[in-house]
Amino acid sequence: MNTVWEDHRWTGPSHLRGTKRTDVCVIGLGGSGLSAIDSLLDHGINVIGIDASQIASGAAGANGGFLLAGTARFYHQMISTLGHERARQLYLMTLDEIDRMQIEMPDLVRRVGSLRIAMNDAELADCEEQYAVMQRDGLLVEYYDDSEGKGLLIPTDAVFNPLARCRRLAEDCMRRGAQLFEYSAAIDIHTGLVHTEQGIIICKHIVAAIDGKLDLLFPALNQRVRTARLQMLSTVPTTEVHIERAVYARWGYEYWQQLLDGRVALGGFRDHAMELEWTHSTETTDLIQNKLTTFLREHLKVHATIEHRWAASVGYTTSGLPIIEEVMPNVWAMGGYNGTGNVIGALCGCGVAELIAGKIAPIISLLRTLT
Template sequence: MNTPVWDDGNWSGLPSLEGDLEAEFCVVGLGGSGLAAIHELLRLGRNVVGLDAGPVAGGAAGRNGGFLLAGLAKFYHQSVAEHGRDFARRAYQATLEQIAQMKEETPQAIRLVGSLRIAASEEELQDCMAHLEALRADGFEAEPYEGPEGQGLLIPSDGVFNPLERCRILARQALQAGARLFENTPALSISGQMVQTPQGRVYCQKVLVAVDGRLEYVLPELAGRVRTARLQMLTTAPVSMRFSRPVYRRWGYDYWQQLPDGRIALGGMRDAGGEAEWTDRSETTEAIQQRLERLLDQMDIRAPITHRWAASVGYSANGLPIAEEVRPGVWAMGGYSGTGNVVGALLGREIAWVLHGSRMPGAVLVP
């Protein structure tokens, strides 16, 4: 059992690449960030080929918790302290606008219901209040919260979505707009002019590697700057409705949402796994899954487990995503530190403009 709850089994699949193609740009990775880049390049009138070693959104893009959170990987007050108020404010505003664009692009996959950050200790509650004050100081929506989930803060502008459904919709839209997309087509070698695959090649002007988990394996130049970790989740059978908003708890190490049909999608406990969770393997483990089950017990949720799954994601040392040219003509993006749904999509659009030879108006994340 390693299938995410998001997979309804209705994806018909795409062909693998056979033979040689020419394109202006080749995007390696058909997750949320890669597809966002492809869409932006299409809007700019460019010719694009997209490849993925597995299915569309077969990695973390289609196997995550389905949270749409504004801001960078670290909480807003931490981002202000570490990266400066101006950058943190502009990045937060840009991600708010990205969430709105995502809702417009795929309304059927997204629910903008807000999010809760819940404290598991007095220390964390004080940090929640610092988080709240920093958001309010810069004019962003947030309010203190106390309810059945606990105490913390409510961020009304956040939301949840079905990440796999969104990516599949984007892939279909890209195909209709003229992109050529191929599944089960790993990139064996990558240069700025050519991507070699098992049964063909893509000749191009530039390449974008849009991979989060295992990025340092695809591009060894990034080893030491980005590191792959495993995130694990499970889902229960439907229970009575208890959670109207997604919950981040215990500094974000535990997180869950209740789906519209009543199922609970719960993830986390990565910190409890220690060094073993710094791995590129995406199988679930008994140790972490048992901890997730105990958390369900603490929440007084008694329901059968229907899904268990894991995903590989990339973490950067400073919490900022990787966005740079690592070889002549080869750009890389990834290292979203567990929060790539919004930041990755925004970064994909910004890098598309760089590949186009310009700069996206209001760009924040690309140096």
């Protein structure tokens, strides 16, 4: 996909042919599936990973590049879903996951913090509520009133290159013995068996790590997870602005960052065509792209040439929490990160791997008590 992250240097593995046997088959090689594979290898478990297209060809390689602690809902909102103690635990687990990602790939992760910018008084009041609750719970947060507007600064958040991380993780996993296959969609899944067009994988466990379009693979989940399209654009390098941090505005609908080389990447406006954006399509639309262009020019005051426009699929759940579910014996489905899956998706991937290794990861016990 032609995104701000694509460097056209990837020569991935081939597609799957014939019959293979392994302990675990991971379907979907985005950030979550690759984190699961990495963790399975740590436990000495044999693993085969397949992707319908290229590694990280879905949202995992086409996103805004924010590493945000917590879930898609703001911390104080999450408390009403999870309760106080579990919301705090979940927040701390995601903070640890950002730490881990930074330690593993320090050249790809920048701990610059994120901004939540309020676009009106009601949102500013909500920021104040979030500030008070985070302060009370000992989580780092500051008021922000500067070039990007007014709101909150979360100094512990980060930005990264999501595509580069996935590709590096895939290469590491292959070096450590994982067999990965691109252009090998799972077309039929039963306990112990995955069929692709030209191959069969016989395995003890199956993990489907697919955020958007999980409902296509497991139609029984379609009451709980729904696929949406998110759209972005990016510019050529520019010095017109200097945006230091990941910025999240208007209740998180708009988000942007400036890369180190000066390119600006901007996404948002899904709610301006909500019904149309509940779709499995990943084509960009004029309606959303025009909104993004206007915002880039008029709000961000960036007039640099737009280089890329793209869209990808994510899954939204009614609870605001991800799905990790054993949909058939020894078949795990995970996804539905509500537009913010870089950190929690990786955490869930590691959690499922632990479960398969016979341990209960804290993220799994926490989510299992709720879903």
